[in-house]
Amino acid sequence: MKKIDSITVRLPYITQKIFIGCDIFDFALREIIAMRYDKLIVVVDSNFYKLIKSNLERCSENKIADIIVISPVKKYKEFNACSEIIQKMVQAKMNRNCCLIAIGGGYVGDITGFVATNYMRGIDFIQIPTTVMSMSDAIIGKVAINFGGIKNLLGSFYSPRYTFCDINLLLTLNKKEIIFGLVEVWKHTLVVNDNSIARKIADYLDGKSYPDIFFDLTKFSLKTKKKIVENDFNDKNGIHKALSLGHTYANYLEQKFNLRHGEAVFYGIILEIILSLHFNTINQDKFNSIKPLIKKFEENIGMLHKIQTLINIEEIINNLKFDKINQGNHFTFVLLTKNGFCVKSNVTSGNLREAFIEFSKFNIL
Missing domain, CATH: 3.40.50.1970 (Rossmann fold)
Structure with a gap:
């Protein structure tokens, strides 16, 4: 059986x-x-x-x-x-x-x-x-x-x-398709601060796979999403927004560069990590703990330089005004914290300009 x-x-x-x-x-x-x-x-x-x-x-x-x-x-x-x-x-x-x-x-x-x-x-x-x-x-x-x-x-x-x-x-599936999907699993590890699953993703990216790895990763992601959705089904109290980590900028990237969803979310997460540093919701030590996995993903996806070269900050900001999680006249982003995530609903255009300038200079390799 x-x-x-x-x-x-x-x-x-x-x-x-x-x-x-x-x-x-x-x-x-x-x-x-x-x-x-x-x-x-x-x-x-x-x-x-x-x-x-x-x-x-x-x-x-x-x-x-x-x-x-x-x-x-x-x-x-x-x-x-x-x-x-x-x-x-x-x-x-x-x-x-x-x-x-x-x-x-x-x-x-x-x-x-x-x-x-x-x-x-x-x-x-x-x-x-x-x-x-x-x-x-x-x-x-x-x-x-x-x-x-x-x-x-x-x-x-x-x-x-x-x-x-x-x-x-x-x-x-080919390896690229698998890696794009693993970005979403990584997203779940970030919002619940699960380093053990993040290490399993790193193992796969390093070629150290084992028979049950995708069973374990899938079960982890589904249990994470189950808990979030059961507690905030209609996205009313902010918990559900954790699942939008990386997606605000990703929606623009998918349309602009014809990226696959997973690779777009990867760069969206990088932007929100930069915003997290900007608003001091994480410190440099937390960022340093995340960097090795960012590097492994970028070695396999490899679109960062192209995206940085073609950044049009004002076009991006104008596009992001239509994102579904925004509230009022400000932008809403999911940011990381020491132990998980928070929702920042008063991000200004000025904050975004500073973040995109940092993003355009970001070098992980």
């Missing part, structure tokens, strides 16, 4: 069950088929579909009404992609006792979840994430799509009812 761990996330409107294990994809399909849904529609990443097509065909039992294959690129995380799925659901006469299944990374999960939360005022969806990023960060609490060139403008606080994290699926 394969080892399968589970995590239960208790949210105001749903109890989400997450299963984590190795080589559990067929187990997941059997469990889903056995559930009491009238019909299922599968939305699957085009890069992944060819690897699991035969698995889906073996488990269909006439319950899968359709399989929708989508490309996991930014232009598809728009309403047009959602509209295509909705049309298929209407054609299949999907009712409220039907379910969507998302198989893929964060884009596929967001698009599928957005449709699920809106179709007939909300139906269940189930997620089988296939990337480090989606397993560690994108499967609890919220879904969103882009609109009008603005990232994640439309969305809601909504989770899949069931999630199956098959660690073996990560074997299909």
Whole structure:
């Protein structure tokens, strides 16, 4: 019997069950088929579909009404992609006792979840994430799509009812994709000050991997996010904002430089570490303890110099005014502290100019 761990996330409107294990994809399909849904529609990443097509065909039992294959690129995380799925659901006469299944990374999960939360005022969806990023960060609490060139403008606080994290699926990824996902795991270590997990990330970046490393990292991230989301589901009391560490500047970088989400978040975290030093929420000793892992990430990502060369501070500041966590006329950023994080909601344009000047000179290698 394969080892399968589970995590239960208790949210105001749903109890989400997450299963984590190795080589559990067929187990997941059997469990889903056995559930009491009238019909299922599968939305699957085009890069992944060819690897699991035969698995889906073996488990269909006439319950899968359709399989929708989508490309996991930014232009598809728009309403047009959602509209295509909705049309298929209407054609299949999907009712409220039907379910969507998302198989893929964060884009596929967001698009599928957005449709699920809106179709007939909300139906269940189930997620089988296939990337480090989606397993560690994108499967609890919220879904969103882009609109009008603005990232994640439309969305809601909504989770899949069931999630199956098959660690073996990560074997299909190249090292860059894994490293981009590990940035989100690193983010979680920073906001809860967990040095032991940070060391495991460093081990992987140094090539010192071991069999259960991604099982351990995924479970840590999910437990961290579970605790945060259960305590601040609707992002009302500031706890949930911890998950936005690095994301304010990252949203701009993704659009400007066409970066992947993980690499953009990495540079967003560097900026917020600089802001943390600026506001004295961390001291130099704390910064020095973080620097070695920053260096290891930069050795693998290697975009810092290009970003520094093309910085346009006024353009960035104007763009950041539209970030969703801002309050009033000031900017809001998540900063690090000695033992975790704090939310700074009165960051001025002047503070940002100083931080970006320091960022433009930042040298870690």
